[in-house]
Amino acid sequence: MRSDEPVRDPAEGTGGRTRRPRRRAAEVERAVLLAAVEELTEKGYDGFTMDRVAARAGTNKTAIYRRWPSRTSLAFAAYKRMVAWPGSPPDTGDLRSDVVELLRSAVDRMSSPMEAELLRGLTMDARREPEVMAGLREELGRGEPGTMLAIVARAVARGEARQEALLPRIATLPIVLLRNEYLMLGSLGPISDATIAEIVDQVFLPLVRPR
Structure with a gap:
């Protein structure tokens, strides 16, 4: 047999199909x-x-x-x-602007009809599957550590944030709160710029700024 001939399943005989x-x-x-x-x-x-x-x-x-x-x-x-952050983290030279831009990008994604339907459907069905529900909660809460840590690391280098802010649980807090606002509290429609400002100005920046 030539090396370039297709391999056939012996059980099919000479008239059988080529085996994939x-x-x-x-x-x-x-x-x-x-x-x-x-x-x-x-x-x-x-x-x-x-x-x-x-x-x-x-x-x-x-x-x-x-x-x-x-x-x-x-x-x-x-x-x-489907939900990995596209592109590089925002880099405006200012911590507040970087975080606000990232949150607005997240709102655009989470407000799409497709993702809204998917998240709601997953949440409903995962209630019957504890392992999936635990994974979903972890996914919604993890806040893309690499993206937020990159933003905070630049802020630390500029003196805008404390070194202690480079902990994943602290750095990812804005995304965690945003997703909680969207999913767990049942927000309908796009999350407002005012809500984003509250998350950034009243919670996140006071937590990470130098004291």
Whole structure:
């Protein structure tokens, strides 16, 4: 047999189909997550199904359930891929301006109809799945530590913030409070600039400024 001839499954005989190369587990996982993100983007959370994800990823539901035991857990994994902050942290040369710009960008994302539906659907369904709910709360509370820590580190170098502010729990507080305002308190519609100003001026800046 020439090396460039297709490999056939012996069980199928000479008339069988060419056997597709077996993908590695990591490749299947990437394909499923990409398919899940695309399905959520196109169909929304209500239209999100394991059957559609499996078909789009070119795999079967059994392979998906081995990694994600439920529709909710897969949707949550896809959500984490969808919400990474785009681009570099704001760098205006002023701590307050950097944080306000970042929060406004977050409001724009969280106020989109797609993300609003996804977060509400995930929150409702995750109540029946404690592990997913714990992960969702952690995700909503972590506030992109790398982004906020970069902003605060520049502020420390400029003398606008204390060195002690470079703790993730402190640096990420503005995003934590913003997401809590949006999700846990049931805010409807875009969060106002006044709310952003309260978070930054009344809570965050007094906490991190040099004393």
